[in-house]
Amino acid sequence: MDSTPHNKPTKLPPLSKFEDSPVFNFINSLSPIKPVKSIHITQTFNSISFPSLPVFTSPPHHFGPLNSPKRPSFSNPSRSPPAVSKNKGAVIIMDQLLEIFVPQIPPPADGSTPAIQPPETVNADAGEVRIFRCPISSEAMEEAIHGGEDEGLPQNDGVLDRIEENKPLCNLQSGNMRRRCLDFEMAGKPNTAAAAVEATADSSIPGSSSSSSSSSFRRTLPGIGLHLNALAATLKHSDSENLCSERQPSLPSSSAPIFAPNSTRDQPLLVSSTPESENPQEPANLTGEELNQINPKKNWKLMENAGIGACKRCNCKKSKCLKLYCECFAAGVYCIEPCSCQGCFNKPIHEAVVLETRRQIESRNPLAFAPKVIVNCDSVSELGDDSNKTPASARHKRGCNCKKSGCLKKYCECYQGGVGCSSNCRCEGCKNAFGRKDESSLIGIETEQEEEAREHCQKNAEVQSDEDNQNPSNAAPSTPLGPCRSLIPFPFQLKRRLPSFLNDESSSRLSVRFKLEKHGITQTEPKFEKTPCEDVMPETLCNSCPSSTGVKSVSPNSKRVTLPPPQGNFRPLPSTRIGRKLILQSIPSFPSLTNQNSRMNGPSEL
DNA sequence: GAGTTTGAAACT
């Protein structure tokens, strides 16, 4: 948070003051970041056609233009603003976030304000949001990155070498809030990593305390992690709407993730996801880091207790939090104050480094940041082998390699992810409580149920494809494994048959469930790793927050959960939608960052 | 909290 007096947004002087000041001008001349003149906007703000918020954004190449076309149009007047109801889960739709970013803006007296404006800046009674544009062009990147400062850097292929530490790349502040998430390049924009630099950076611009980066509204495609922190921060600052308290409980974690299927890892999905602070009572004028500083431990506790484990607390000492060793980095979230890492570069201020490193890792392994645990009906059938024999359709992407733990401890990623071992595992003496590598076929009942579940999934898939359009609230109940929904083929799946492994990947977005699984049994508010599915149907997300119910039926071994029959008038509780939502129509298979360009230039729809 | 164990990630 901007504890410095001049950053205190309590009573912001007119923006023009800053703009006219020599300091401001000087800054402008130095930085690619350009303040945008404030614009009065009307209450129609919500209806503005915003690019989706980068809450769970990820490298565009991941979702690229793919989802863009489906992005909900906020300018659609017919669409009612997202309802803010109690018990909202972690899922937050874009316009909701916008509401958070742009606090109640009274309509102009003259009503002359166009109904639709670019969300450049908002200057309202309730709060002023200044948006700094961070056009990260190659030049900007050039400016942001330059030689030097590689001391102690991990063998990071020189990525860090080029980054000047502490140089704010972009100021992302919205009102009192500062985003801590990574922003990935806008879809269609080449050079994702560079563009991503737009994201947050420590505020170094005087008077920017209440600025909000355009990137906040920028169209960023959801991706794997790296935005969870942002979400938390965002929620944090949405005090005015009770949004925080209502939604935070079910904030996605990471794994990640959204995607962060693993209880402790993979969380990015949305989810992966890593809120920094979930305490709604804390001051709103905090930046992500500052939020944590208030009472990091407390916040962590709260988050953990609430099942919001998106935030990882890493303890890296040598990796600089720029390797997959780092749970935060792996989960796609920035390290935050509670982390005990040393020499951490996984911070917004080093976003460029983070993104570049991430890019490199993905270039080596495009699925490096993909959920480790994949779940979906398709995968069940496609994985073949034992996958379809095991109780749960969820399996670890690569399988474990345990030698001594017997897959009975969290050393085992399968176990940690709450899934059984599969033929992909090279483990020895597997005793995985969620399903042994070699015994899955022994569970006759289970397979029977699996079969049943699969059929059910298919039914739901058919039914829901129609229902979804009609009634966004319709969703298959989220089950620990949530396989049913996943049966619904993703657009890209329909278009082309991917290798089973890739399909897995795509469906793995559901890995979220594992977190749920872990917490779902005992917690009413399981944490979801939100995935970029908002793109597809954000509005449904807003109501799906109380997702906990969808997961309650999780069995210790992640076995099939009874799903409500897809009856004609079947109307799952809003809470159940989450599970389905998380299905992550959101994330197409993960194209390699290196291929992003080709992808992005490709067809916008998958 | 320190030390050990473990297995993934990274490196060769």
Next chain:
DNA sequence: CAGTTTCAAACTC
């Protein structure tokens, strides 16, 4: 691709 090293989480005491 296999072997080795590095790393940090998980675990134990």
